[in-house]
Amino acid sequence: MYSWTLWILVSYTLICTCVTGTCPYSCRCYKTSTCNGTKVNCRWGLLTRVPTGFPNDTCYIDLGWNRITTMGNGTFLGLTSLQTLDMGWNGITTMGNGTFLGLTSLQTLDLQGNGITTIGNGPFVGLTSLQTLDLRWNGITTMGNGTFLGLTSLQTLDLYENAITTVENGAFIGLTSLQTLQVYFIMEIRTHQWSIQYALKDLIE
Template sequence: MMYWVWTFIFLSVTYSRGTGACPDKCSCGTTSSCNGTYVNCRFRGLTTVPTNIPKDTCALLLSGNQLTTIENGAFEGLSNLQTLVLYSNQLTTIENGAFEGLSNLQTIYLNDNQLTTIENGAFEGLSNLQTLYLFDNQLTTIENGAFEGLSNLQTLHLYGNQLTTIENGAFEGLSNLQTILLSVNQLTTIENGAFEGLSNLQTLYLNSNQLTTIENGAFEGLTNLQTLVIENNPLHCDCQLVPFLSFAKSRSLGLGLLYEPTCHTPDNLRGTQLKNLQLQEMSRNCGLDFTTVTPGTTELAIVSTEVMLPSNADSTTTTRVTPHNDVISTTMVIPGIYRRTTFTKFSWIVK
């Protein structure tokens, strides 16, 4: 009997010296997933991050509590921490410096909270972070530089938020990022340069948003992109979408996850799969109105990359023209002026 008592005391003292006492309401032990102490504080009714966390903690579980904020220095001294689980709390904000000192952190779960914005510098110091879970929050915006310093981040989960746009530079510095999940948001547009610098990005999920068109150059610089999922968006299939489709075809990108993306408008193309569209078909749906300045009937043809208007024209007529070749650009000509406009690929010449 005494043997087991002394054994228990010895192990308790050894554990205490090696890891420190376990926080109140939490349980501590070891795990095969990391080298150090495993601290379980899940569903304990906590309103603040507990103190007295063992210094050698490698995994800290704080999910299912009532945390509303992560204060600066909350995890001070936990340089061995590799996994931090904070999902299913009531977090509304993350203070700058909240994760300071967590130089070995590889994975952080912040999903299923009430975060509305990610401030610049929120994740400063997490140079070894590889996976960041931010899905199912209430994010409406991401500030430029919000992910600054996450040079080793590989996967970023942002789906299930309320993002309406991705600003230029939002993902600046994420040079090793391979996958971004932005599905199930409220995105209506993707600004040119939004994904600038993501030369290693391979997979981008934009499905189940409110995208009606995708601007030319929106994915410029994504040299390693292999999968671009855009299904379940209300895409308007007209000439403005042609540059994106040309880009997708040239890179042999898969655009669907569960099914092929289709046109939402115009009515005569509703339900048509993007992969089956031809540039000629899409240009017919531009519904172009041309104001010209020649007496009588104006003839329009796609023959060059210039729009030329006779300078001696003395009257104006309006002619509605149905395009009959591949067209991606239009212009309005002004009476009495000779104009020349250069477009990306195709244009009209008035003759």
């Protein structure tokens, strides 16, 4: 009996030391050694918007498989320790300028499996530390001039399984660290090949 009581007390203590004091609604917060801070797990939370109240030391946010459709300017403002943000498999269709403003430590951004059709000018401004950007399985048709402007540390860009028909000149400008570009254009290559080649020249000059 004594051993069982001791085991329960030890287990309870370990659990309590993992959970942080403040946590957004419908999420779980745990200390993690992966990024030396707090991981906020909101996956499958039936959320329709990005919650508030993230701990100051949040370094990993998982908002995958929710029902979030829009993200406004400065949605994640103040989360200067955030390194990984998973927004995959929501219903996001638009991203405003400055959506990710202030995320100066962000290294991985997962936006796969949403409903993004157009990436305009400057949605990723301020993500100077970003190394991996996953935009697979969206409905992207257009990438404007300066789409990835400011992503000077980006090494991997995944655009696989989209419906890209328009790539404006300068869409890839500024990707000076890019090593891997995964892309599959579902289009009439004969019609668009020259505009695509002209846009891609920014990666090799």
